[in-house]
Amino acid sequence: MDSATLTKILRLLSLLLVGLSFVIIHFFNVGQIGDSMRWKDGNSTVSAGSHPLMILWAAIAIALFVAVMLRDPSTAILGIPSRGRRILAFVIDFWFSLLTLSTVGALIPLWLEATRTGHFVWHFQRNYASNTDGLSAVSSLLFIALIILYFAFPLTRGRQTLGCFIMRLRVTPPFGDEGRFTFRAAVKRTFYAFMGLCSLLTRKWDQDGQGRTWYDRKTDCRVVLVSDQ
Numbered sequence: 001m002d003s004a005t006l007t008k009i010l011r012l013l014s015l016l017l018v019g020l021s022f023v024i025i026h027f028f029n030v031g032q033i034g035d036s037m038r039w040k041d042g043n044s045t046v047s048a049g050s051h052p053l054m055i056l057w058a059a060i061a062i063a064l065f066v067a068v069m070l071r072d073p074s075t076a077i078l079g080i081p082s083r084g085r086r087i088l089a090f091v092i093d094f095w096f097s098l099l100t101l102s103t104v105g106a107l108i109p110l111w112l113e114a115t116r117t118g119h120f121v122w123h124f125q126r127n128y129a130s131n132t133d134g135l136s137a138v139s140s141l142l143f144i145a146l147i148i149l150y151f152a153f154p155l156t157r158g159r160q161t162l163g164c165f166i167m168r169l170r171v172t173p174p175f176g177d178e179g180r181f182t183f184r185a186a187v188k189r190t191f192y193a194f195m196g197l198c199s200l201l202t203r204k205w206d207q208d209g210q211g212r213t214w215y216d217r218k219t220d221c222r223v224v225l226v227s228d229q
Helices: 003-027 052-070 083-105 107-117 133-156 162-167 183-198 214-218
Strands: 034-040 043-049 077-079 123-126 169-172 222-226
Touching: 003 052, 003 083, 003 162, 034 083, 034 133, 043 107, 043 133, 052 083, 052 162, 083 107, 083 133, 083 162, 083 169, 083 183, 107 133, 133 183, 162 169, 183 214
Parallel strands: none
Antiparallel strands: 034 043, 043 123, 077 222, 169 222
């Protein structure tokens, strides 16, 4: 089996896995995924939840992400991707990373709650604070850092995120069409790309002759459409 066929199979599996997440959430009464803490008028509400099927889904998702990281991305540039393709790649990436990290990250407050109460449950909610909530707050900061790393790490390895892989996009570094970003350049690119894609309603999607948006020019990068290997 040649490389192009393997790439197409991996892309199909990635797309099916993303679609499967909606099926599980809709048909299996998953409930809350992740954790939350709210304070209002001196009252606190703490909740967290996950689901065995979502844990299985997240394990497969992580394995698939590793597989995408291990493969060499295509370097054959076909042209400039459309705005819709770029937006869809971001939506896939955001959903995939958010759901995977929320599913796995919820195990921390669930375990802390099980340690406190003496029994494990897949969902809990209480209207008072406890000593373990501080550790849950730390895990929330870790969650944000991992979201950033999901987008930045592939750039430092010269690879694609899952969304870019599915939509056949590749972000070229500031110094050429091939190679890797430095960690600092990858984080900068992640920040401006997020700001750019979230500000579609307030800023123009003005592309220059190379198809670069304002945040592409800000980070001296290009987003290109690539072929299957």
